[in-house]
Amino acid sequence: MPVSEIKINLSALRHNMRVIRQHLPKEVNVLAVVKANAYGHGAVQALRIALEEGYCAAAVARVEEGQELREAGFTCPIYVLGLPLPEDMPVAVNENLVVPVDDTVDLDAYEAVAAAAGRVMDVWIAVDTGMNRIGVHPADVPAFWEKLESLPHLHIRGTFTHMATADHKEKDAALAQLDRFDEALSHMKITEDFVVSSANSAGIIDIPRSWHNLARPGIILYGPQPSDVMTHTLPLQYVMSLTSHVTHVQTLHKGEAIGYGGTFVADHDMKTATIPIGYADGYHRALSNKGEVLINGKRCPIVGRICMDQFMVAVDDEVRPGDEAVLIGKQGDEEITIDEVCAKAGTIPHEILCDLKRVPKVWVEE
């Protein structure tokens, strides 16, 4: 048994997928954003359940991620969200991925790769409506569309844009982005099977106008709300929990410092326990002297700095080596949520969930 373990609750994942599916009208298709190994939850496991729950496709950040899903046997549409380099195109064509394009990519090179493979490659047009990351600007769509249409081995499957502030309380900027997206759409030939997509998790929950005909939930599949200032919330369940064990218990005497830099000094004799997880596992160093873990159902504060592979907590006299320590999740009547951990670490759930790469995972379905 590994000393530390991530448990992925596939029943909670399925529940979230159902809640999201039911929140949207039937006409709106839903894909599962499973980039970065499904935000650390296992892309293969997550996509299998998404397809069982009626999701139409997967989205990944990169061509390699799409290739891994094909190698795992998935035949559903796979949309790539980030612009690939021309070197990635042979794999993208071969694996039948839907690749994003804008007016900065070498479309003639893409056309040549597809022609050489004797295939028609699906592309979707990335539109920049204000995120300023990738995409063609709405005013440049007419010329871009004409160019794309002139290339017989590229098929325009649809278009998407991405909102920068859909998770803010104030929605004006997100709605202004959707206005610009409408302008871009007015320059495209929208047939019945043409894919139009702008909703991330926050758009799905708060901005019906962003639903179009394909929604792209990421973080809400895995339990966290997109932010704590959303107008609405969905009844989601946390999917990931993180557990370790106490490997060492000792007395820290009054006046003694603990850990690198001696940043915590005991003001009385106290017990400390050592937990064998650190920032190399993705347990952020920013939690030094801030985070808490659960042992025997009680909250135990982190004392001193998080090391690369271990950290220490203040404990009571009952704690023994071998006791379970819950870093994220429930123990007894207490719970430490990923949201609590992120608030203390000064980051968002996406980052910590994706970072916990070294800890072995188990998938359970109840």
Ligand SMILES: *Cc1c(COP(=O)(O)O)cnc(C)c1O
């Ligand atoms: C990551 C990503 C998403 C999913 O975002 P969430 O906020 O996690 O729902 C959707 N669309 C694009 C383009 C993305 O990069």
